[in-house]
Structures are given as structure tokens and as C-alpha cells.
Amino acid sequence: MNHYDSVDFSSLLALAQDEVVTHSYVSDVTLTSGKVLALVTLDNDLDYKRPNTLGPKSLLELDEVLKNQAGRAARGEIHAVGVTGKQFILAAGADLSRVREISSVELAQQMSQLGHRALGRLSKLGVPSFAFVNGLALGGGLEVALNATYRTVDTSAAALALPEVFLGLIPGWGGATILPRLIGLPKAISVVIENPLRNNKTMSAHDALKLGIVDVAFGPARFLEQSLEWADAVLTGQLRVRRNSPSALSRVFTWPVIARVARKAIASKIGEVPLSPYAALRTMTAAARGSIDDGFLREDAELARLISGDQFQASMYAFSLVQKHAKKPTGAPDKKLAQPVTKVGIIGAGLMARQFALLFLRRLRVPVVLTDIDQSRLDEAVTYIHRELEKLSGKGRISRDELNRLSALVSGTTDIAQFADADWIIEAVFEELKVKQDVFARVESVASPDAVFATNTSSLSVAEIGQKLRKPERLVGFHFFNPVAVMPLIEVVNAPRTSDVALATAMDIASKLKKTAVITSDSPGFVVNRLLAMLLGEAMHAVDEGTDFEVVDHALDAFGLPMSAFELLDLVGLKVGAHVLDTHHAAFPDRFFDSPNLHALAAENVLLIKDRNGKKRGFDPRAREIVSGGKNRQTGDQLLERVQVGLAREIQLMLDEKVVHSVEDIDLCMIMGAGWPFQMGGITPYLDRVGASLKANNKNFHNPPIRGVS
Amino acid sequence: MLLGNRVVFVDGVRTPFGRAGEKGAYWQTRADDLVVKAIQGLLARHSNLDPALIDEVAIAAASQTGDQGIVLGRTASILAGLPLTVPGYAIDRWCAGAMTAVTTIAGGIAAGGYDLALAGGVEHMGHHPIGSGFDPNPRFVSEKLVDPGALNMGETAERLHDRFPRLTKERADAFAVRSQEKVASAYAAGQIQADLVPVAYKAAEGWSQLSTDEHPRPGTTMEALRDLKTPFRPHGRVTAGNASPLTDGATISMLASEERARELDLPAKMRMVSFAFAGVEPEVMGIGPIPSTEKALKRAGLSLSDIGLIEINEAFAVQVLSFVDHFELDDEDPRINVYGGAIALGHPLASSGVRLMIQLARQFEERPDIRYGITTMCVGLGQGATVIWENPHWSAK
DSSP: OOTTTTOOOHHHHHTTTTOOOOEEEEEEEEOTTSOEEEEEEEEOSSOTTSOOOBOHHHHHHHHHHHHHHHHHHHTTSOSEEEEEEBTTEEEOOBOOTTGGGOOSHHHHHHHHHHHHHHHHGGGSSSSOEEEEEOSEEETHHHHHHHHSSEEEEETTOSOEEOOGGGGTOOOTTTHHHHHHHHHOHHHHHIIIIIHHHTTTOOBOHHHHHHHTSSSEEEOSTTHHHHHHHHHHHHHTTSSOOOOOOOOHHHHHHHHHHHHHHHHHHHHHHHOSOOSHHHHHHHHHHHTTSSOHHHHHHHHHHHHHHHHTSHHHHHHHHHHHHHHTGGGSOTTOOOGGGOOOOSOEEEEOOSHHHHHHHHHHHHHHOSOEEEEOSOHHHHHHHHHHHHHHHHHHHHTTSSOHHHHHHHHHHEEEESOGGGGGGOSEEEEOOOSOHHHHHHHHHHHHTTSOTTOEEEEOOSSSOHHHHGGGOSOGGGEEEEEEOSSTTTOOEEEEEEOTTOOHHHHHHHHHHHHHTTOEEEEEESOTTTTHHHHHHHHHHHHHHHHHTTOOHHHHHHHTGGGOOSSOHHHHHHHHOHHHHHHHHHHHHHHSTTTOOOOHHHHHHHHHTOOEEEOTTSOEEEEOHHHHHHHTTOOOOOOHHHHHHHHHHHHHHHHHHHHHTTSSSOHHHHHHHHHHHHOOOGGGTSSHHHHHHTTHHHHHHSSOSSSSOSOOOO | OOOSSOEEEEEEEEOOOEESSTTSGGGGSOHHHHHHHHHHHHHHTTTTSOGGGOOEEEEEOSSOSGGGOSTHHHHHHHHTTOOTTOOEEEEOBTBTHHHHHHHHHHHHHHTTSOSEEEEEEEEETTTSOTTTTOOOOTHHHHTTSSOGGGGOHHHHHHHHHHHOTTSOHHHHHHHHHHHHHHHHHHHHTTTTGGGBOOEEEEETTEEEEEOSOSOOOTTOOHHHHHTOOOTTSTTOSOOTTSBOOOEEEEEEEEEEEHHHHHHTTOOOOEEEEEEEEEEOOGGGGGGTHHHHHHHHHHHHTOOGGGEEEEEEOOSBHHHHHHHHHHTTOOTTOTTBOTTOOHHHHOOOGGGHHHHHHHHHHHHHHHOTTOOEEEEEEEETTTEEEEEEEEOTTOOOO
């Protein structure tokens, strides 16, 4: 018996009426030794596109099945229990499809308790349990395995991970307790906290084996057969499983210190706003002492708090944006209109042009021609691209054959006639209207009549750039974020005259480049730069008016952004920053600030004092000198509210002006283009929950607001 | 006698044979995966062998489409994780596919083309029912080259009863009962399981594992067989009880030159003496083993009295009995199918030849008093195949 048996789960079950149930099928396998292993297969009876998930009904079925096996074990009918999944998938974790309907802390806690009740049985069967991790095992799926006595893994398993922290949770079905005791706290921190924070990195079977999460790995062709053979050897005592788990003594003595160091490292990376990493660290560290069951109780308490809180709801919203909304861009024309692209022309030979060339080569694998007025610059660019490709080959990212193929596809020429058969021509020249207008007009004289033109402008009007074109409808905005290879967002700018063909082609290319595309109108700053300009403009304005750098820099700590305002300015460059503020001020003088001080700082190129690793240590005294003299200081709280309300007001205006089609597009842009955190849900769930939306617009962006039950 | 390098049968294994069709264990398992599991199971028994030394992989299937298509020997090798340097091909002589894979590879070894190779076969009769995809040339009928019934194996068995009235249904049923008994006692003695590679399979009840053959019906009696339907003719003689059932399964063997086997410290379970194939009238394909055995004996300079063990495929009891009568043996000759045969175990067409060899090899080990044995089988459209083997454990007494 376990203490979860007395919990009444009926209200939780009521939420699960339409759950896609993962069944627990049982079949007895007689092993070579004659011992009988009851093999449980988790299977929702759907194909691999709908992985097994564990909702309340699924968990209760598993619970019942395992309870029966415990009875059979007691009667001596079976000698072991195995758990495996349907083809390619053990389980992708808890079924989170209805978590927005969790209406109380108690119900939130039950999600944790039910998991413990079912999965916890794997260690209380009276006979050993074996998890045969035959494929994808995420979150609760991997926790099924962790609760078992022994684990084997298929070397071809797509991914193993405990991504809960990424979503604002902790692995609370035993993961946060069992894992550190199994592999030690430092490794558990890397799996439970660091991986989720590194773009939700997952583990391979090999990684899991090396970390000691699984006992042994077998190839896919006979994974289950070899696992059963191995289980038999363990059961008969022919084989002793050796593990490197920390002793109770070492846990108690070393973990508090390890946890303190880890806490500092996490705080310096992501600040202290997100709750889940610290909850995970706290729970794992506490597992140093006491029983596994004690740990389960701690997990219950933490999960109840997190599931019912604001950050998790915002994270779920953000996750769904990234997973689902991003794949169905709103306002996109019929995909069939997209023109095939068999050759790419790039105007320019600078850093941006080279980055474009590399990306287009790797993703489209078609000829890429760069053009510039200076052949030696072009030669340099092609040499640079060749070298970058060789680096990729050296790292094993592309094969030797692929290297040869891609290297042969890129060329640089001053002869613009080479663009005659390019279907997609993108410019990466100096951000000046006349330069862009002229270069496109010149290219149009040789380009094929159907070629689509794209501009990477971040601050100019796409319509104006196209003014000198005979066919301005062929021009579309295609705004990358730096670094091009890494940042996942492209703002595709649908200018008033942009044709559906050009727009569809741009969307098609963005998807082939494996980028998330959001369609925006042809308006200053599009989405990301407009909101960043609002934030930076307010920050610089506060400085201009005499507020200390430190006060301004910490005023927005409550957001939990990846970097502070001045770190961001430092990253994009003070000159560029000043230019961005100027353009937005020029477009919207009543709402956006420009900053004379920022120009002065840019002229001297002073702002931060940084250490050897480029980390901010403070502000340059010369910078303080330059900005001194303001007489209208703000407090941090005043600035925070100004920024919150300013953002809320601006976003509402953007929606009214139809810069994008929906508020979801805005949040998606801020997550993908600016790295704004899941716990804010991008930005609007946060603005709703702090009351800024009401103050600015007399209404919330989301109804009901995306927040916890508190 | 085989000329050139001496060829040995190093080892062989097979998957447990499953019932063909939706109720069978392998309904959701691919045919090529059965081959892969057999190959891996065989190599696991010789873990010191560097798989890069395998010179060839020949895999037979009667129906080479779908999950038995795309050059099985090559695809199965890649899927089994053999080095990409190991070549492979597919081969077909219908029921004698695996046997032909063995003789063709043996010929290659004898001629010095290979030192070490794999040969086997597969038939997933659930996924590939006999006759699916057939498109016989109309000349067979218009020119009366072959009776249309020749493509129906049950009908050819009935024809054997017609041709040899001494071959009665009672004799066939009695032979079938004994086949079931022999399989049951071989299982009880662990003589069959020892060469099986268990196969995990997915069914409605989730994953499970097959580690014994699905077909055998121990305790089958004459009475139980007497009233079975005769599906091929009204009041016929051939029934589901005295014929081999439809089956899914794969077999694999390792062959080597005697010299290479010794160098690599591999066992030599059998030594190949000779082989032969022969054609007969397609309408009575079941008598095929008679001429092929005579031919193989002649090439070996032996007579049937020199043969101590006979592994003959039991496509139909009547067809084995035609062989028995021809060579004037007793229906209960103790040399024939000591562990029982296909009537009880099943006959996954192109894979069965190597099953015969696996069983003969194990009997050789148990019987150092015996020097020679044969493996033989009939083939649809009128052929017979025979391989004669020498027992390396023979004590020369």
C-alpha cells in the first residue's frame, strides 16, 4: 500500500473526459531461465505522430495494472515486471492538454500525487521492475523508467529528457528525487536544470548511459530481446548491475555546497525571476536525506505551487506558440503560390551577405551568387564561405561530399548579369534608402520577370525601397536577426504592394531555412525592434533625466529578460541603438524617445566596464560623466511601470494598426526574436497579470487572462 | 564429390516459426526484420568473429516484394548492422530458396570466391500468401505445358495419392501423428530451442516474445486427423493435419571453407559432400527429392544405405512417403526426421532448407556413430533439392 491510495482523484478525472488514453497492456514472457516477466506495454493505439502521454486515466490504468502485478508477484506467479512503449516511443510525458483548467492548488497537487501513486508502484512490486526504454522518453516518460529498479535503453531512442523546468515545472513524479540519488547532484543539475535552459537540450541514449541514468544500451534491431535476456541474467544473479550512485554520507556532506554554487551559476545566467529552476534545485538538494517517499511529498508540494502559479500557465502558452502557432503562420497566402527557388542572388559581400550565403547554401542547396562592385571583396567572401563550410565538415556536421557540393555552388561576381536566372534575390547592403533603391533598380534590369526580391532592412520602409522598381509587387521584406544562423525568427514584411506570390515564396523560403516566420505590415521597426525601441528609449530617457545607470539597469529585473537594457545596447552597438531610437522617435515622436546622450556615448564608445569574459562589471566613469546633469530622476518602480504601460499601449496600437494578425504573433516574435522568456509568455500574459494592460488600454490582451489560480 | 576448397556448415539458427495470418505472432513484424534478428542471433553466438570477414550474404524468399523485396541479402545486412563493406544478394528457388543459397555460397567457397559467408531464407506467408502476385504465362495453359493444378501445392499432393495408390490417407495421417510426437519429444529434450533466436513481437496485448514454434500440436491423434476437411478436393486425402501449415519464419547459416573456419577457431558442425537439383513433372512436384537425392548420391559415390540421417522437408506427408517407398524404406525408418518436421513445425517456404540443416547438424553432434546425412526437399513447379553432409564428429568406428 502507499499513502496515495486514499486520495480521491475524481475531480481530476472529471477534467480528463476526452483524454487520449495510453493503455497499459500486459503480456507474460517466459525467460530462458524459466522465470516469468510480466511485460507492460504503454500504447495509446495511435501512430508515432501522437506519442504516448500520461493523463489521469492513463495513470489510473497503469496504477491498476501494476497493483495486479504486485498481487501476482506475491502469489509467486511472476518474478519481474517490465515496462516498455509502443514503437519508437516510451512516453512523451504528462498529458498537459487540460492544465489551463486546473482550478485550485489542490487539483494541481493531485496531478503530482496521481503520478506518484502509479509510477511509485514500480519500486513496490515485491519483485524487481525493469524499464525497457525503447524510444522517446520525455518528462513523465523518463520518470516511469526512473521509478523502475533497472533500466535498459535502445541506442536509437530519439531523445531522453526531463524538460519540466523549461515549462516552469519540476520533474515531480520522482525525477527530482530519484535522479540525483542515482547519478549524483551535479549530473542531475545538468539534466534537470541546465539542459532545459539550453534551448531544451535533450539526451541521446549514449548520453543517458554515460550519465548512469540507464544501466545498459542495446541496438534497435533486437532491443527488446536483448533487454529480456539481460533482465533474465540480472534475475538469476548471473549479472550484477554496478552503479556509481553517491553514498548517503557523501550526499549529506557535499550536496549543500554543490547546490550553493549551482544556485549562483543559475542566477548569473538567468536571474532569479523564473521559479522552476530553483524549485528543482531545492527539491533535488533535499533528496540528500530521508526516504524516496519523503522526496515524493516534497515534489507534491513544489508541483502544486508551480502548476497553480502564473509562470507555468504563461510557459504553456509560450510553448504552444512555439510548437503550434509558429507552424501555422497567420495571414500567409496559399502555399501553392510559392515559386520554386533554384538559384539565389545576394547583393553585397559583407558579413551579413556571407551569413546569408552560408544559410541559403546549407538549407536550399542551390547555386548562390554574390555580387558587389569590388571583385576582391567578393573573392574574400567566397574564401570565407569555403572556410566556414570546411569547419562544418571538420566538425562532422556535413559530409565530405556535401562540402564539395556546397563549395561548388557558391560564387562571387561583379557581373550583375549572373543574376538573370536567379529566382530569389536578397540585398544585404548599407542601411540607406537610396542605396537600396538604386541597387534593386539596377538588378531589375537583368533579373528574370518572375524573380522575387527581398530586403533585409530593419528600419526602412519596404514600400519606399521598392519605389524605383518597375514591378514593386515583387519586393518583400525579409528581416533576419543577428546572428543569422542562430536566431530562429524572420519577420516577413508584407508591404502594401507586395504580391501574394512574393509573400508565399518568402514564407516558403523561411520554412526551408528552418526559421519561424511572422508576417508583419510595413511599419517602423516591425515587431521586435519597435518594442525593444520602446524599452530602450524609456531606459535612455530615464538616464537623460538624471536617473542613475544602476537604477535603470535593475528597474526591469522583474521581467527576467535574458539581458538588461544596457547589456542589450552594448550588444547591438551604441551607434545602431541610437539610430534605432532615432527612427522610432521620428516615426512616433509622441511615444518614443530619442536620446542625445546615447549619441554622445556612441561617439566616445563608452558605456560598460566588462570583465575578461565580456560580463558587465559596472558603468564606465566617462559614461557617467557624459550623461550627468539630468534633474528629473525616476525610481526603479516608476520606470518599471512606465515600461510596462508603454509596452502594453504600444502592443495595442500595433494590433489596432494590424502590424500583425494577432497578439500571439507579437509574443511569438518576442520569444523567438528577442529571447524573451517563457515565464512571461513572451510579453502580453505578463502585462495582463501585472495590470499594465488594464492601465494602458482598459482591457487585457487575453480573456481569461493567462495566469495561475493563486 | 564437391571439388575445390572443402565447405563446412559452421552454425545455423532460426527464428521460432509463427502461424501465418492475423492471429499469428508475426502479423505486425516485418519479414526483413525476422532475417535481421536471425543474423544478429547467429553472430551473437560467435562474438569473436569480426563481421567484416563475411564475404557474402545470400538470403532467399519465394515472394520478393514488399518487406521481402529490395535485395534482401543487402538490406538485411545493413539493417543487422554488418559493415557496409559486406555485400549481399537475394535468391529464389521457391521452397528450396535457403537450400539454394547454401549450395550457391558453397560453390563460391569451393571455387575460392569466398572464405566465409551467410546463407538463409525467409518467408512471411502471412504477408505474402502463396499465389499473391502470380502472373503465369498463358502458354502454360494454352499449350498444356503444365496442368493448371500444378500451381496449387495441395492439388499436387492429391495427385501423388492418385499416382501411387499405395500411399493411403491412413499412412499419411500416421506419418503426421509421428511428426507431432517427434517434435514434442525433441522439445522436451531441448533439441529444438537450442537453435532458436527468440523474437519480440507486437500484438494487441502489447509487446511479447516468441521463443518456441507456434504450430506444434502435441498429443495429435489419428482420430483427431481422421475427419479433418480435405480442402483441395471433395473426399480427398490431403488435410491440414497431414500437410505443413502456413508459416512465418527466417533461418540463417554460416558457411566457410574448412581452412578459414579452423583459422578463425569457428566450429564445423557439418562438412558438405555433394549437392544436386533435379526437375520432375510439376503436377507431382512432391517426388522431386527422389531424383535429386539419386543424383547427389551418385556425385558423392554413395548409396542411400550409407546415409545415417535423413532430414526431408514435410511439405506433405504423402510426398515424404513417396520418397520412402521409392527407396524401399519403412514409414517409421528411424533415420528420417528424428526431431520431427514441417508438418508440426511449419514450412515458411524459402527458409526451410536451412532448418533441415540446423536439425541435422545437432543430430550429428549427438551421433558420432553416423558419418553421412542428407537434407532434401521438394519444390513447387516440379523440382527436388538434396545436399549430402558428412559428420565431422564421426568417430570412424
